[in-house]
Amino acid sequence: MTSFQPLDVVRKSATVTTAPPPKRDVEVAKLIDVSKCIGCKACQSACLEWNDLKEPVGTNVGVYDNPHDLTPNTWTLMRFTEWENPKSGNLEWLIRKDGCMHCEDPGCLKACPSPGAIVQYANGIVDFQKEHCIGCGYCEKGCPFNIPRISRIDNKAYKCSLCSDRLAIGQQPACAKACPTQAIMFGTKTEMIAQAEKNVGILKSRGFDKAGLYNPPGVGGTHVMYVLHHADQPNLYAGLADNPRISPLIEAWKGVSKYAGMAIIGATALFGALHYLVKGPNEVSGHDEAEAKRLAEGRK
Amino acid sequence: MSTQSDPGAPVKVRRYSGSARLNHWIMAISFVLLLLSGLSLFHPSLFFLSGFFGGGANVRWLHPWIGLVFATGFFLLFLRFLPANLPERTDFTWLGRIGHVLAGRDEYLPEVGKYNAGQKMVFWSQAILVPILLVTGFGLWTPGLEFAEQTFAFKATMDQKRLAALVHAIAAVTAIVIWIIHIYAAIWVRGTMGAMTRGTVTGGWGWRHHRRWLKDEVADGRVENKKPSPAE
Ligand code: HEM
């Protein structure tokens, strides 16, 4: 799926790394300024085209979201929200480009049971490696943003790769290239944070005093960030998580339950072995057999 | 029986019918397959177990189907063994003397029926765990859950699926621990395996471990009388 090399990988699913982790590269990031988005879906088309995906024609239920949700083919989706701002009384059309956020602390990678099916590159990208994926759907449960989708055709998990294959040859992601308004920008994470500050400043000068950068610390920051005009209420934007983090249920499942489980199973087996060594088998004696015979023959 | 002519051979007592043993072996085999396939996804250090099934993708689709076979087998066995597993007063006496049990001093234990309190606890813990594994297993099973959602008109939330994963793992570990105890007891208490392989145990085994059961079997005429009748 990608032209990155094994040495570019800093983290791998279901793999205990004993060697010191390879040096982190310059981290990359995609910055999406939702206030600049006109909802044209050029990014969505570019994503389908570059990744050679096809979404079957769906049904129109009277909303702009098309398809209605992310799918194994639709790795990015424009989500439209009509919101009446109680302060200004204005109707605001909030458009958010949904897709993988490329978390620094990826829940999918932590949940995945198949070694190497999910990797994180030195530049921060979280990528699925189709050939190692077994289609179990654990990544769906691990993700705090509800992004991965399992194909019912080939039983593999799919999501945005941040165009890791394009980046590896020095190209920017297809969506960023296609965006006509530069609502999608791409660069190093430091550059993008600096860029976001500028964009936020402009929004504030236009009266959006709650404008800000969405780079949630609960998941260690993300490599896809948003500039939001209402950064105090991310949830307005088609349910963007206010405070995303890996669910405590997942942490317990992938943490304590594994260690405790392995220890308890091992301890039980060990107890059995020791008990046998110390006590020996519990054997039926000749006396027992004689008593049984007496009973069966009806003798007193 | 040929043993009748041999005064030294122990009395044979029938413990399980052929269909009970078939039911038990279907469960036993499916449980081991579930254990191997489940554990391969449980911890990275056990992922190699997926090799027995031809890789992780096979594990992913096989495990739930084996689970259905297992759960069906368990349900049938549950109904079959239920009457003999109802708790009774002696079970508490037996449990109170667990030290003698572990030391193999059966002479200090009360006379027990077909099952002792330990065996009943294995029965009842699996009776609780198997339905939990079945329900949470469905929650983790992409096509199975889709089918259940359509059939029963509901939609599982993501947190419910996460909980299902956690509970399935915990229930599986508990079931495996109980399974280890179950297997160990069958190995440790000599003469037990025959109950599931040939369907019979020796009278001495019954006398030592399940005396009340043996007495009932004899009283009800289900144990062959070894005294050669004068007419023969
Ligand atoms: C009763 C019916 C059962 C069903 C429907 C079921 C289904 C599932 C499913 C769907 C998964 C997720 C992986 C996959 O898609 O294959 C799973 C995982 C697992 N199952 Fe089961 N299962 C059942 C019984 C059992 C039993 C009896 C055991 C114990 C021996 C067991 C042990 C496990 C383990 C250890 C995992 C991995 C959990 C983890 O990754 O932490 N399962 N099961």
Ligand code: SF4
């Ligand atoms: S579906 Fe694939 S990528 Fe997702 S957790 Fe399972 S093996 Fe990993």
